[in-house]
Amino acid sequence: MILSQDEMRALDINARYLGVAEETLMENAGRAVAEEVLRRFGTEAKAVVLCGHGNNGGDGLVAARYLAEAGMEVRVYLVREPASELTARMLAELRSTGMVKVLKYRGRLSEADVLVDALLGTGVRGEVREPYRSVIAEVNRFAGYVVSVDLPSGMNESGGGYRVEPDLVVTLHAMKRGLENLPCVVRDIGIPEEAGRYVGPGDVAVSVWKRSRDSHKGENGRVLIVGGSTEYHGAPVLAALGAMRAGADLVLVAVPEAIEVPVRAASPEIILRPYSGQRLEAGAVDALLELAESADCVLLGPGLGEHEKTLDAVRHMLRELEVPCVLDASALAAARGAALPEGSVLTPHAGEFRKITGTSLPREVGLRAEAVQRLARRRRAVVLLKGRVDVIASPGRVKLNRTGSPGMTKGGTGDVLAGVVASFIAQGCGSFEAACCAAFLCGLAGETLERRRGYGFSAAELAEALPEAVLSSLEF
Ligand SMILES: NC(=O)c1ccc[n+]([C@@H]2O[C@H](COP(=O)([O-])OP(=O)(O)OC[C@H]3O[C@@H](n4cnc5c(N)ncnc54)[C@H](OP(=O)(O)O)[C@@H]3O)[C@@H](O)[C@H]2O)c1
Structure with a gap:
C-alpha cells in the first residue's frame, strides 16, 4: 500500500x-x-x-x-x-x-x-x-x-x-x-x-474541507436533482436539503408540474425546473439533458416512482448523460444493465441490493463488503450500501462506516444521504470519497440528534444538522 x-x-x-x-x-x-x-x-x-x-x-x-x-x-x-x-x-x-x-x-x-x-x-x-x-x-x-x-x-x-x-x-x-x-x-x-478501515473525520478533513476563500457563486457545486411524482413529492425536497446543507452552491430540482406547488413552497433556496405531467416520462428527457449540461452532478431517483415509462426515461437519460450520477430508489432498478457515466454512485439499501443483483447480502460484514465490491466492479461505479454498518466500495477500494442512529430508519433519510453524496461530488470530491464522507457525516448528524431528541427527529432535521456535523468532525 x-x-x-x-x-x-x-x-x-x-x-x-x-x-x-x-x-x-x-x-x-x-x-x-x-x-x-x-x-x-x-x-x-x-x-x-x-x-x-x-x-x-x-x-x-x-x-x-x-x-x-x-x-x-x-x-x-x-x-x-x-x-x-x-x-x-x-x-x-x-x-x-x-x-x-x-x-x-x-x-x-x-x-x-x-x-x-x-x-x-x-x-x-x-x-x-x-x-x-x-x-x-x-x-x-x-x-x-x-x-x-x-x-x-x-x-x-x-x-x-x-x-x-x-x-x-x-x-x-x-x-x-x-x-x-x-x-x-x-x-x-x-x-x-481501524483508522483506515472505517471512515472518520480525517476523510472529511482531506476530501470535503477544501474550499478556496476566493471562490465565487457556482464554483462550489451545481447539483441537478431529478425526482418526485404525485405519490412522493417530499423525496426530491429532502435530497435538495441534503445537497444544500452539505454545501453545494446551486441546487436545481426538476419535478413533474403536478407537484410544483408543494416543492416550491418547501424551500426558497430550491431552483425549481418543472416539466409537464404527473411523472417523469420520455417527453421531459431532452429538457432535462440540457439542464444537466451545466450541472456537476445529477441525482436521479428520489420519489420518481416505479412506473415503467419513468424507468424508461431514466434509462434514456443514463445513455446520454456525461456527468457523474448518483442513483437512488427506482433509478437503481432502471440502471440495471445500463452503462453508467464515469464516477457514478449507486446508493442501495439491502432490499434494493437484492432487487438489483438477485442475491441476498450475507450478514457478516467482511462477506458483505466483498459482495458490495463485486457489484462495484461489475458496474464500474461506487456503491454505497446503507445499513447499520454502511459499506462503501469502488472497484479498487472498500471502507466501512459505523456512525448512525436507529432514529435514521425513518423515510426520507436515504434521500438526504443521496443529496449529500451528489453535493460532495459536485463540489469536486472523488466519488468514493464523497460517498464515504456523506455516510459518515449523515451518521454523525443522526447521533447528535439522537442525543438531543431521542429517535423522534425528522429527515429534514437530519439535513439541518449536517453543517454542525461537518464542523464537529473537523475538531479532531
Ligand atoms: N501524530 C504524530 O505525531 C504524527 C503522526 C504521523 C506523522 N507525524 C510526523 O509529522 C509530520 C507531519 O507534520 P506536520 O503536519 O506538522 O508538517 P511538517 O512536515 O512537520 O511541516 C511543518 C511545516 O512546514 C511548513 N511548510 C509547508 N510547506 C512548506 C514549504 N514549501 N516550504 C517551507 N515550509 C513549509 C508549514 O508551516 P508554515 O505554516 O510555517 O508554512 C508546515 O506546517 C510527518 O511527516 C511525520 O514526520 C507525526
Whole structure:
C-alpha cells in the first residue's frame, strides 16, 4: 500500500478520533528512528539531529532523546522554534534530560557520523521556502550518513522537489508516494488498522474541507436533482436539503408540474425546473439533458416512482448523460444493465441490493463488503450500501462506516444521504470519497440528534444538522 500525503493525514486524524494520543504516535515515531540509527551505528557514533518547526521536527526531538539515552553523543539544531504545543513539549522534555546540546541552527553543522533529517515531512506544500531551502542544501553537503524521518525533507508526491538526498528514509506507518526509488524502512507507530478501515473525520478533513476563500457563486457545486411524482413529492425536497446543507452552491430540482406547488413552497433556496405531467416520462428527457449540461452532478431517483415509462426515461437519460450520477430508489432498478457515466454512485439499501443483483447480502460484514465490491466492479461505479454498518466500495477500494442512529430508519433519510453524496461530488470530491464522507457525516448528524431528541427527529432535521456535523468532525 502506497499512501498519498492526504491519505496519511486522514489516517493520523482518524487515529486520534479512535483515541490514540498524538503524543503516543510521536513517541513511537522518534523511538523507531533512533532504533534504526542505533542498529546501523551503535552507540559510539556521533549524531546531529536537524529539526523543523512542525511534527516532523517533533519526531526528530524524540529520536534525539532516545539516541542520547542509549549513550550516543547527540547535538540538536533547531531551524525554527516549535509551532505546535506537542513539539514544544517534546523540546522541553529533551532539554530536561540535560544530555543533549540544543542549538539554534545558524548555517553550519558540526561534524558527525550520522545526520537525522527531521526538517519537513508530509506537511510540505509547494516549492520549499527559506529558511528550509538553505538548510536542505547544507544537509546535501554533509559528508556522513543521512537518515530522513518519514520523508526526505522537501520531497513532493512525485519524489521530486528541492529535497534532501538521504541514505535511508525511516517512513512511518506505510510507504508514501514519491519514496518508491529510495532506500526505505517502514516502521509501525501505532496507528490502528481501524483508522483506515472505517471512515472518520480525517476523510472529511482531506476530501470535503477544501474550499478556496476566493471562490465565487457556482464554483462550489451545481447539483441537478431529478425526482418526485404525485405519490412522493417530499423525496426530491429532502435530497435538495441534503445537497444544500452539505454545501453545494446551486441546487436545481426538476419535478413533474403536478407537484410544483408543494416543492416550491418547501424551500426558497430550491431552483425549481418543472416539466409537464404527473411523472417523469420520455417527453421531459431532452429538457432535462440540457439542464444537466451545466450541472456537476445529477441525482436521479428520489420519489420518481416505479412506473415503467419513468424507468424508461431514466434509462434514456443514463445513455446520454456525461456527468457523474448518483442513483437512488427506482433509478437503481432502471440502471440495471445500463452503462453508467464515469464516477457514478449507486446508493442501495439491502432490499434494493437484492432487487438489483438477485442475491441476498450475507450478514457478516467482511462477506458483505466483498459482495458490495463485486457489484462495484461489475458496474464500474461506487456503491454505497446503507445499513447499520454502511459499506462503501469502488472497484479498487472498500471502507466501512459505523456512525448512525436507529432514529435514521425513518423515510426520507436515504434521500438526504443521496443529496449529500451528489453535493460532495459536485463540489469536486472523488466519488468514493464523497460517498464515504456523506455516510459518515449523515451518521454523525443522526447521533447528535439522537442525543438531543431521542429517535423522534425528522429527515429534514437530519439535513439541518449536517453543517454542525461537518464542523464537529473537523475538531479532531
Ligand atoms: N501524530 C504524530 O505525531 C504524527 C503522526 C504521523 C506523522 N507525524 C510526523 O509529522 C509530520 C507531519 O507534520 P506536520 O503536519 O506538522 O508538517 P511538517 O512536515 O512537520 O511541516 C511543518 C511545516 O512546514 C511548513 N511548510 C509547508 N510547506 C512548506 C514549504 N514549501 N516550504 C517551507 N515550509 C513549509 C508549514 O508551516 P508554515 O505554516 O510555517 O508554512 C508546515 O506546517 C510527518 O511527516 C511525520 O514526520 C507525526
